[in-house]
Amino acid sequence: MKYLITGxxxxxxxHLTGSLLADGHSVTIADNFSTSTPENIAxxxxxxxxxxLELDVVDSPRDLDTLVKEADCVIHLAxxxxxxxxVKDPVRTITTNVHGTENVLLPAAxxxxxxxxASTSEVYGKSTNEKFTETDDxxxxxxxxxxxxxxxxxxxxxxxxxxxxxxxxxxxxxxxFFNTVGPRQTGRYGMVVPRFVASALKNEPIVVYGDGEQxxxxxxxxDVVRALKLLLASPGSVGEVFNIxxxxxxxxxxxxxxxxxVTGSRSEIKYISYDEAYEQGFEDMRRRxxxxxxxxxxxxxxxxFVLDDIIRDVADEMRRRA
Numbered sequence: 591m592k593y594l595i596t597g598x599x600x601x602x603x604x605h606l607t608g609s610l611l612a613d614g615h616s617v618t619i620a621d622n623f624s625t626s627t628p629e630n631i632a633x634x635x636x637x638x639x640x641x642x643l644e645l646d647v648v649d650s651p652r653d654l655d656t657l658v659k660e661a662d663c664v665i666h667l668a669x670x671x672x673x674x675x676x677v678k679d680p681v682r683t684i685t686t687n688v689h690g691t692e693n694v695l696l697p698a699a700x701x702x703x704x705x706x707x708a709s710t711s712e713v714y715g716k717s718t719n720e721k722f723t724e725t726d727d728x729x730x731x732x733x734x735x736x737x738x739x740x741x742x743x744x745x746x747x748x749x750x751x752x753x754x755x756x757x758x759x760x761x762x763x764x765x766x767f768f769n770t771v772g773p774r775q776t777g778r779y780g781m782v783v784p785r786f787v788a789s790a791l792k793n794e795p796i797v798v799y800g801d802g803e804q805x806x807x808x809x810x811x812x813d814v815v816r817a818l819k820l821l822l823a824s825p826g827s828v829g830e831v832f833n834i835x836x837x838x839x840x841x842x843x844x845x846x847x848x849x850x851x852v853t854g855s856r857s858e859i860k861y862i863s864y865d866e867a868y869e870q871g872f873e874d875m876r877r878r879x880x881x882x883x884x885x886x887x888x889x890x891x892x893x894x895f896v897l898d899d900i901i902r903d904v905a906d907e908m909r910r911r912a
Contacts, residue, residue, distance in 0.1 A: 619643065
């Protein structure tokens with residue numbers, strides 16, 4: 591098959607691209623390299639079935655029309671990523687996530703292409719449920735807090751895809767990622783695991799935002815790629831929303847402790863307030879854990895990597911790069 595992956599040079603996109611090429615498919619990457627890097631796909635350079643185009647999904651609707659028309663399947667990963675970027679540049683967040691997605695979905699509808707749109711666990715907002723389920727009601731914070739612009743923009747992407755889906759425009763699927771981590775992820779925009787590991791390898795203080803009791807589930811990118819491929823192969827995924835994430839819940843304080851233990855670091859843990867880390871009045875979710883029963887029931891998918899595996903893989907890659 592011919593795949594078009596927007597944001598294909600990014601963290602998740604580069605792993606997915608490599609896996610699809612290994613399966614014998616051809617891949618076209620459309621990426622503006624604003625939050626990604628050519629290094630992510632350097633090992634794929636020269637592959638006869640890979641084409642890499644530097645373009646922005648917001649500014650290149652005509653180019654995207656041509657690329658979507660040529661493809662059998664479109665996987666839309668291009669987005670503003672990372673809490674730091676979202677807080678510091680909310681306008682870019684909204685335009686990239688909304689208009690960029692629109693520029694992908696319009697030609698997909700015109701040519702009736704298979705589409706997967708990447709969303710996020712952020713859309714669950716201020717939910718206090720022990721586990722987040724795809725059919726849950728969603729409670730988003732005030733527009734006075736820029737943090738929620740990301741959640742709202744990605745949720746609009748979901749509504750947009752489902753609107754096209756209901757009209758029969760194309761077969762579409764939404765996936766909600768829960769803290770995908772692993773090799774090639776950067777801590778540049780606040781991603782916590784690579785940030786912690788980088789500090790640990792230098793024996794520098796590991797900086798935890800807030801009290802560290804907020805909890806998350808971290809899923810290895812290899813497990814996420816496997817889930818995406820299973821959904822692509824499953825007709826039952828069309829018109830549906832799926833959580834993709836681990837069930838191994840850990841507090842951020844515990845994560846810092848695990849990073850220190852796994853890497854053998856002499857780092858200490860330092861705490862700073864959210865106001866100091868981001869902006870005045872910043873709000874965070876206290877708990878974020880996915881219910882993945884729907885994905886498991888359709889495809890049989892379960893995670894294969896635990897948190898210590900993830901930390902080791904991230905640390906090993908950072909050591910190689912150093």
